[in-house]
Amino acid sequence: MALKLAPLNIPLHRRLETLAVIQWWFSFLFLGLTSSLIFGYLFFFTSYYWVTLLAICWIIYDRKTPRRGGRRSDWLRRWRMWVYMKNFFPIELIKMGELDPSKNYLLGFHPHGIMGLGAFVNFCTEATGFSETFPSITPYLLTLTGWFNFPLTRDYLMMSVCPFTSLGLCEVSKESIDYILGKSGTGNAVVIIVGGATESLEAHPHNHVVFLAKRKGFIKKAVEHGACLVPVYSFGETDIFEQVANPEGSLLRKIQTRLTKTIGFAPPVFHGRGIFNYSIGLLPFRRPIHTVVGKPIAVEKSPVPTQEEIDQVHQKYIDALRELFEENKTKYGVESHEKLIII
Numbered sequence: 001m002a003l004k005l006a007p008l009n010i011p012l013h014r015r016l017e018t019l020a021v022i023q024w025w026f027s028f029l030f031l032g033l034t035s036s037l038i039f040g041y042l043f044f045f046t047s048y049y050w051v052t053l054l055a056i057c058w059i060i061y062d063r064k065t066p067r068r069g070g071r072r073s074d075w076l077r078r079w080r081m082w083v084y085m086k087n088f089f090p091i092e093l094i095k096m097g098e099l100d101p102s103k104n105y106l107l108g109f110h111p112h113g114i115m116g117l118g119a120f121v122n123f124c125t126e127a128t129g130f131s132e133t134f135p136s137i138t139p140y141l142l143t144l145t146g147w148f149n150f151p152l153t154r155d156y157l158m159m160s161v162c163p164f165t166s167l168g169l170c171e172v173s174k175e176s177i178d179y180i181l182g183k184s185g186t187g188n189a190v191v192i193i194v195g196g197a198t199e200s201l202e203a204h205p206h207n208h209v210v211f212l213a214k215r216k217g218f219i220k221k222a223v224e225h226g227a228c229l230v231p232v233y234s235f236g237e238t239d240i241f242e243q244v245a246n247p248e249g250s251l252l253r254k255i256q257t258r259l260t261k262t263i264g265f266a267p268p269v270f271h272g273r274g275i276f277n278y279s280i281g282l283l284p285f286r287r288p289i290h291t292v293v294g295k296p297i298a299v300e301k302s303p304v305p306t307q308e309e310i311d312q313v314h315q316k317y318i319d320a321l322r323e324l325f326e327e328n329k330t331k332y333g334v335e336s337h338e339k340l341i342i343i
Contacts, residue, residue, distance in 0.1 A: 004278040013084070018275065020085035021283055028115060029282070072138075078126045086127035089240065089289050091118055093128035096324065097295030101136035101187040104227040105296060106177075106218060109191055110210045110321065112199040113237035114270055118289045122234075123191045128291075134189075140180050141191045142172035174221070181225040190227070192218050197265035201246060201256055203238040208325070208334070209341045212318060219314045226301025229313070231294040231321040235332035240284035244269040290332040294324040318342060 043052040099105055109119045122128050123139040130139060170176050172192065180188050193199075195211035202209040222229050246253045246269070256266035274281025297320055302309055325340040 003280065006276050006278060013087070017084045017088040018283070020081045021088050022275065023081065024085060024120075025283060074126075077124070082121065082125035082127040086121050086125075089236075089284070089286060091121045091128055091289045092291065093122045093130060093133055094290060094292045094328075095133050096292060096327075099134045099137050099189065099228075099230070099296060103296075104181050104186055104225060105137070105189040105230050106181070106222040106225075106227045107139075107189055107191045107230045107232050107293070108194045108212075108218060108317065108321070109232045109234065110194060110212070111203065111208070111234065111237055112193050112195045112197065113203045113234070114200050114241045114243070114268055115284075116193050116237075117240065117284065118234040118237050118291045119191060119193055121289075122291045123189075134293075136187050137189050138187055139189045139191055140170050142170050142176060142193075177218075177221045178225075181221070181227050189230075191232075194218060198260055200268050201243075201253070201266060203241070203268060203270075204243050204245075205239045206334075206338070207238050208338060209343060210321075212321070212342045216310055216314050219317060220305060220310050222299050223302050223305040223309060223313055226299055228296040229299055229317050229320075230296050231317060231324050232291060233294070233321065233325050233328070234289055234291040235328065235334065236287055236289040237291075239287045240289065241270045241272045242285075288333075290328075292324060292328050292332075294320060 039052040039055060043049045107123075109116070109123075119141055122130060123141045131137075170180070177190055180190050194215050199209075199211045202211075219229070221227070244252065246256060252269065256268075259266040271280055272282055272284045273279065273286075274283065278285075297313075297316055299313055322340055322342075329338065330336050
């Protein structure tokens with residue numbers, strides 16, 4: 001593969017767009033490891049071990065915040081850096097129906113992609129105009145609990161220049177969902193990337209595979225709270241990185257499957273572009289993402305739902321997601337003969 005270098009005379013706004021993606025990418029990929037090494041070094045090799053102890057005490061004291069709505073900041077959601085990040089691809093938010101502020105919602109986001117980047121930009125920032133598109137609706141994107149267990153990372157995400165929980169990013173747990181949908185009034189929208197990190201193994205360009213057939217936990221929560229379900233499909237989410245081929249039965253897939261069973265997830269082997277070249281690196285490619293928010297599905301509240309009730313609502317959700325995909329696919333770069341695969 002020939003290396004295609006980036007030209008030197010690039011407009012300033014494109015440099016800023018790349019910088020915005022770099023800062024987000026660093027916090028996503030490296031900050032957890034970096035914070036662990038820093039606090040480990042302080043504890044074992046310096047007289048500042050007490051800094052590490054204070055950080056651990058703070059995590060214990062503040063442990064419930066990520067599962068109780070986080071710390072929101074509209075100023076940080078409207079940070080100019082997110083607009084540059086959105087324009088890098090670009091990313092667009094499209095609505096198919098209105099969301100009534102007198103109700104609560106549970107949005108299922110598909111597909112995960114490598115990093116769920118469309119979900120972050122659309123629901124954790126105002127770069128694509130969420131508040132203007134859905135007035136009086138407060139979004140909460142849920143993510144892995146592990147993000148909130150690293151001392152330096154946790155404080156960076158919650159209180160520093162990139163405070164994810166101030167942007168509406170919370171812990172994905174039953175307690176978190178119950179708190180947002182049950183104790184915070186109305187006009188709340190919980191956003192869950194239903195396929196989870198495992199789905200990232202299917203994130204190949206032009207591959208439309210979602211893990212949904214057996215994912216019913218979010219359906220149960222919606223029924224328990226009477227929250228409307230809303231399917232969301234992000235066209236182009238799987239196109240911004242190239243992943244090494246890992247078909248079922250291959251050695252790589254077997255290793256990834258074993259890792260999934262052992263540690264809960266398997267990192268995909270992928271590449272994007274570089275900072276100074278367009279061919280190889282860890283930054284995503286400049287390819288458009290169109291995130292389409294479907295029409296809400298009314299859900300009758302049942303505090304203790306039966307399996308039959310859950311299955312019926314689950315099927316309605318699958319049908320609505322398929323309809324959303326079919327109705328919009330040709331508008332956003334998908335061939336008419338391509339189908340959504342649900343496994």
